Amino acid sequence: MLTLQRVSVGYGDAPTVLRDVSVTLRPGRVLALTGSSGAGKTTLLNAMAGLLPPRDGTVTVDGQPLRDRDHAVEHRIVLVPQDNGLAPILTAAENLQVALVAGGMAASEARQQTAALLDRLGLSGQADQLVEELSGGQQQRTAIARGLALRGGVLLADEVTSELDAGNRQRVLDLLHDEARRGAAVVFATHDPEVAAACEAELHLVEGRAEIVRD
Template identity: 40%
Template sequence: MLELKNISKRFGDQVVLDNLSVTIEDQKTLAIVGPSGAGKTTLLRIIAGLTPADSGSFTYNGQPTTAAELRKQGVIGVVFQGFELFPNLSVLKNITLAPTLQGVSAAAAQKHARNLMDQLDLEAQANAYPYSLSGGQKQRVAIARALALDPKILLYDEPTSALDPNLRQSVADLIASVKQQGMTQVVVTHDMEFAKMVADATLTVAKQGSESNEA
């Protein structure tokens, strides 16, 4: 379980998050929702260790920690809004690059990647390049790439925003499938209907830092 307490963040004179606290339960899916500019993505980036909070604390499994330490330990994985796949690498290489850079053998990284591709229906795209993939396929590759590092918590930044609206259900099914494998997930979305489809709990972030938790 990951707990954030009294997280605050401002950019210049603008307060984005003001003493926000949230608990992310193990093996559950939390949706973070709210209007544009309310700080949803900023909060996700703080959890991921990509943007520093101005104040506040992290506790993971009862032990005080920091976002930077969680990132260093590989606890957190991120699926970015624009997927951010490497255009010059095949699907297989996109998935295996980070593990091999972290010292995993090429054979082990490929075996894990092929298992993930099998689970996400990407076997036929192993040697394809991102330009040739559909939006839904790119989304699955981005998820496989994040899962290749075996994170404990997987974060999604607006997972449906770059996709055709007709693919919303398929993304919801993907998130449900990953959850069934025991993954803890956090989904940032502006789409309330999508949030209802995927979430066990919802954090609604409003502008000026007010927020509410809903089971």
């Protein structure tokens, strides 16, 4: 369970971006994180992922203060960043396999899992292409595949459907809901109202504050 209690966050000496945010990420639910560009969606995800310590308030995971990104990884908090975070000189398949093997999976099983996930995201034909050769939408789907492969207890996804057509956007949404049904807590940052409406709950950011729209 990941909980933020009256959290304020910002970068360096710059003004505070978000103030007094409280939310609990519930297993089995997809939470849409909405707000205009610059509202602080990525900032809040970074705080949830252990990349940005709060200036005030607390971020706890399973009752313990979240220390840093390594601590978050130990507690199976998976972040799919907006810039996808993929290694451009590796293929789509290699990006998944490296992450799975690093997590302790046998190489043969990692290959099988990789092939299955890329197929589910319509990327079987791109498995052996370098990431730098993929389109923006294909890179987004590869990043989602890697995030799903890690089977986190918390999955944080940052604007991962912005370059997808309607069919692939729905495919990603279906997979995120599958993760929630598996028992994960999913947070999906999006500026798309249709995507947000497809989620069970919504946290909206405006003028440095957060308000629950649906819960």
